Amino acid sequence: MIPIHENLQGKVAVVTGGSGVLCSAMSKELARHGVKIAILNRTAQKGEEVVSEICSAGGEAIALAADVLNRESxxxxxxxxxxxxxxxxxxxxxxxxxxxDAITAMETFGEEVEGKSFFELEEKGFSQVFASNFTGTFLASQVFGKELLKQLSPTIINVSSMSSYSPMTKVPAYSAAKAGINNFTMWMATHFAEAGLRVNAIAPGFFLTKQNRDLLMNPDGSYTERSNKIMTHTPMRRFGNPEDLLGTLLWLVDDSYSGFVTGITVPVDGGFMAYSGV
Structure with missing residues (x-):
């Protein structure tokens, strides 16, 4: 178990998408260190289960409804x-x-696979995925940034992806948005450095989540062809567990550990980026 970061005691964290597999683990770990957690999802009910777990363990948390693409909410x-x-x-x-709606059925054009080709992707679906990943980060940073700047050592953690460095096939909107997150992280880090707000990002490797499970696992629990490709290119030969992100998260949010670190995206990927394929 990770030692308690006493410097985090009494701080308040806002976690958008906080009911997801990865962000719920982050929320529960921060709460264990004495951080008060506000979980935001489009419906508050999604976060209530996480809040219940946090409170049962002695922490403080609330779940609120908020759409990251709706400034008013x-x-x-x-x-x-x-x-x-x-x-x-x-x-x-x-x-x-x-x-x-933003995923092609085939990895490369010309494959004889049933489903949408690149030319059949609808602008609405593409724009929605790009916006939910990138524009939502921008809006949340704007809305909460003014509150963050009132504190002595505030920090923003953006969630990137391996697809930000080398885009995965089939998911052009998601990949483009995550590449934008890396760049936006550097931009914000520079813009707010003298004001004392640090901005960094974490780029998870391949983790099983609600969103990607159907792409990575067959109904019988075996790996899909896509998963087998991932395993071949991941030197540690496994998917990440949510717990694998927590040490990096705590390092980045604790000013006493990373007070001179801003503008970086940290890969947590089992060596995926390091492997050339040969």
């Missing part, structure tokens, strides 16, 4: 968080994901 959530906890020290931009 984010502003309302911010007001409720400040009313409940009095401040915001940490923002984790975890909302995002993918959607079938």
């Amino acid at each position: 984010l502003e309302k959530a911010k007001e409720e968080i400040v009313e409940s906890f009095g401040r915001v020290d940490i923002l984790i931009n975890g909302a995002g994901g993918n959607h079938p």
